[in-house]
Amino acid sequence: MTINQQQDEIISEFSLLDGDMEMTVFYIMELGQKLPLMAEELKSEENIVKGCQSKVWLTSKMEQDKIQFSADSNTAITKGLVSLLIRIFNGQTADHILNADLYFMHKIGMERFIGTQRSNGFAAMIKQMKLYALAFKTKMEVKL
């Protein structure tokens, strides 16, 4: 699935919640619970995303030109939010991630239910994921 197909799928899932704030928050936490566990040794100081109020650990690896992220958080909602990004970006190439235009947050009205502080934290996660993509891209170009 492409990045935009993933986004569209998320938008259609959230539209079923009909703008109910509480259900939306519950749903995000449920998504977080389904996120594959992150190995404890990866939850290191250096994998913490800066700019998040909650603790978020994020790391990535390259598998046959595709990037795989893994993440965890100490709060359930943030874990749910990062799980959305992982769903969109996992298995994509560095170029696709770098050029991705993320529009799903606006479409699902995210700023309405997560507030400014979390929105900033969310932007920090996206930035960190794009930085990983850039690092992998640079590494590959050096090899060539």
Place this chain on the structure above:
Amino acid sequence: MPPYQGGGEMIKEVTFEKTTYNDLPYKFEAGTPNIADVVAFKFAMDFITELGRENIAAHEHELLRYATARISKLQAIKLVGTANAKVSVLSFVVDGIHPFDIGQMLDARGIAVRTGHHCTQPLMDRFGIEGTVRASFAVYNTTQEIDQLVEALERVINFMK
């Protein structure tokens, strides 16, 4: 020290040759004074005087007593700070649920609480916790609102368990 902002009563005289600033403190008070708040402040004081400070204190104390009794009965909740003569705030932690998550879920139901370390990180370290959820009760709150808070907390705890 030169002023970093201009405008309003901070100026004494301006000519093409020279600008003279007003005396202190006006020099550093650029712009229009906060007139609206000064006017509103009178009404706030009238409100407090009319109700009577003792009555306000009694009401807040009753809200705190009611909330403490109800919330301490909830499963998995631990109150933090239980001094007898404290102001009308109720801090608590819920086993296994981060304060930020509780705050967000209460917010989704229109209930405003404060979450986090409340600018007292050393105290949080002393208790061995990351932060608390804190509900504050004031003169304009009601016991019905506390019932709603309790009901919302029950929902959150049930969902997360």
